[in-house]
Amino acid sequence: MNKEFLIQVHNRVKPYIHKTPVLSSQLINEITGCSVFFKCENFQKMGAFKMRGAANAILNLSEVDRKKGVVTHSSGNFAQALSLAANKIGIEAYIVMPENAPQVKKNAVKGYKGHIIESESTATAREQMAEKVKKETGATFIHPSNNDDVIHGQGTAAIELLDEHPELDYIFTPVGGGGLIAGTALAAKYFSNNCKVVGGEPKNADDAYRSLKAGKIQLNNNGATTIADGLRTFLGDRNFPIIKEHVNSIIRVEEHEIIEAMKLIWERMKIVIEPSSAVAFAALIKDKEDYKNKSVGIIISGGNVDVTNLPF
Amino acid sequence: MNKEFLIQVHNRVKPYIHKTPVLSSQLINEITGCSVFFKCENFQKMGAFKMRGAANAILNLSEVDRKKGVVTHSSGNFAQALSLAANKIGIEAYIVMPENAPQVKKNAVKGYKGHIIESESTATAREQMAEKVKKETGATFIHPSNNDDVIHGQGTAAIELLDEHPELDYIFTPVGGGGLIAGTALAAKYFSNNCKVVGGEPKNADDAYRSLKAGKIQLNNNGATTIADGLRTFLGDRNFPIIKEHVNSIIRVEEHEIIEAMKLIWERMKIVIEPSSAVAFAALIKDKEDYKNKSVGIIISGGNVDVTNLPF
Incomplete structure (x- = not known):
């Protein structure tokens, strides 16, 4: 694995994906106390980074x-x-x-x-x-997240984000099966100076947080429910070693924090995102004191949500 | 009035506005049968082209x-x-x-x-x-729409759109007080070869349609109600002459057509738009047979909507 390898991955998928825009908002920056750049994979083909x-x-x-x-x-x-x-x-x-x-x-x-x-x-x-x-x-x-090619492909969103914003101190992503955060961590390693990667995870499905703590993969209870239903999946043997080595920390958020973050993005950024996408932003808001005056990228993972059935 | 004058207007406002992105969607193109380019003024500062x-x-x-x-x-x-x-x-x-x-x-x-x-x-x-x-x-x-400087300023959205997509055959805008469509018509005149400007208007507040037909400014009934509540205003003596001379046609749409167009944009474009913004797109859908295989720009006027109280 090296930078050249990931560039090849990016070139391979380019004809099949959108280069999604990066959006920012002065008001969001005021609320968080840092400079936030949203990589809008909700605008990706079929509506998500996947x-x-x-x-x-x-x-x-x-x-x-x-x-x-x-x-x-x-x-x-x-x-x-x-x-x-x-x-x-x-x-x-x-x-x-x-x-x-x-x-x-x-x-x-x-x-x-x-x-x-x-x-x-x-x-x-x-x-x-x-x-x-x-x-x-x-x-x-093809496993949805525990597959090397899938992990590398997911990392191309962060490559594009770092290309536009090489000054980023952090990139936040939601953590579900671990493909996105592992790919993002590899991209940050090879395409930035010292950009750190942070995961956001629902408290109700905090398997990744517990996995990092235990040093081995932990599962969620069968009955785990969260509005961020795409994040109930767990890590695998392909992505967990990458996450263990390269991810800075994982922040857990409550359900009401996810919903509030989602509403804030809809209202202020004027974009439609799914609850899972709000988890990374909710994590930043929760621990915003730790990121004061930093440049923070957030990967908005997707926008596939039933607009007729919203939690707010 | 000439091109140089409008370039000066654009340069004057540039430090105070966002250059908003232009989005497109293959699925929207399939539905309409033409190539649609959305100029996203819902991402403008304070959420609208105004x-x-x-x-x-x-x-x-x-x-x-x-x-x-x-x-x-x-x-x-x-x-x-x-x-x-x-x-x-x-x-x-x-x-x-x-x-x-x-x-x-x-x-x-x-x-x-x-x-x-x-x-x-x-x-x-x-x-x-x-x-x-x-x-x-x-x-x-400063009148919200019937003021020359306001009209010229609103036209800068179309200048940016035509700069990115000089191939446009048409630009659709919603019609309320007439500032946006008049400014857009001037921009199309001076910044395109032969791009035509079309207005979308709620049938329930079709004063502009009737004004063009009568050749003089018509009002709406006091009781006129439409979900596109920003469009109940009427034209004025500064913008009507421009509209009369340079606007190609005005298409009227029903309330349910506005709501359906709005829902389609939320679901497929993943962006939050206000009902008034959906009126221009609803107009294109309604008369799509007339625009087959054309390149059509649509100015998404704004995204200021109560996300807790949606019509779908």
Whole structure:
């Protein structure tokens, strides 16, 4: 791993992604006491940064493997990302989704021409079904976050952000499965002088915080609920070592802090973001005294939210 | 009036405004059948294009006049724009607002250090109160839309849009008091080859449509209600002649069409826009057959909306 390698990753995915804008607001700076730069991956294709990792993973397959397609299990943004990336690259995507997944999410996958395979909603059932699809089709399994190519692809958002703002002292990201924060940490290592990476995590699903403390991967309770539902997933053996070595700290936030941060961004930045995206900003607000007068980038991870059913 | 004059206007206001981004979406292009470019004035300072005209009007005052401040009557975005522009330039702004204006709007003006003077809510009462303030303070009255400097300032959004997209065949704007569309029409005249300007107007407040038909300024009924409440105002003697000469057509849209267009932009563009901003896009959707395969700019006028009280 080196800078040149990550530049190649970026060049590989560029034709399949938007270079998303970076927005800032004087009022947000006044509230936080630092200079905040929002990298708006809510404007990314299919509405989230996951397009980057999905595209990189597929593009790294051999011609032979591409022909057999890709398979993943996800009911969230990665399901849509893999479907769209596969569609753009001209291959098949098989998406294992829980049978009780919301119809709107199934429709989004279908809209991008992904093939939905339903399974029971337990982790084991989803994994078994993905394994079955893999055997039957020969498709390559692409994990939504615990996959090197996915991690590297996700890091390209931070590469673009640091290219525009090399002065950043910190980059905050939400932490779910760990792909985004691990990729961001690698980008910060190779594309900045000493920019540190901080994770925001819901207190109700603080597996990454506990994992770092314990030095090994911890899970969430099965019953863990948070409005940032995309962040209930846990770390894996590919991204945890990177996070352990390169992530500065993880800040945990309460549900009401997530909702307040989300509302503030909608009202002041005039952008539509999903609750998971608000977690990183909520973390900055919570510990803002520690970041006074610093330059802070925040990766707004996505904007896929039901605008008819908001928490405020 | 010539191109050089408008370039000077633009240079004058530049230090006080954001150069707002232009966004596009493949899915929106598929829905409309044309290439749509959204000029995002919802990201403008104070959240609307009105900052441009307010800044230009104040900056054109003599030093002597500036010292005495400015006065306007508005309960909408122009109240905030004049307050903020005055504050940035270091002078006083007196804002006549109806006593029954929502507290959130009064707070916004106060936040920008504008002085609120309450009046009864009739047009006559507001005008008389503005006249009274003018006499007492010596402040210069700046009309929100029927003022040459305001009109020219509002046109700078289209100058920036045409600079980025000189290929545009059309620019759509909402039509309220007429400042934005008149300024846009002048910008299109001097900064494009043959880009035409089209207005979108709520059917429930179609005074501009009727004015163009009648050849003289028509008003709305006192009881006119539309979700695009910023567009209930009517044209004036400064902007109507420009509109009559340079605007191609005005398309009227129903309330449900405004709400659907607004929802589509929130969901697909991931940006927060106010209902008035959706009117121009609703107009394009309504008559999309007439714009097939064309390049169409749309000025998203602002994003000042109560996110806790949405129509969808």
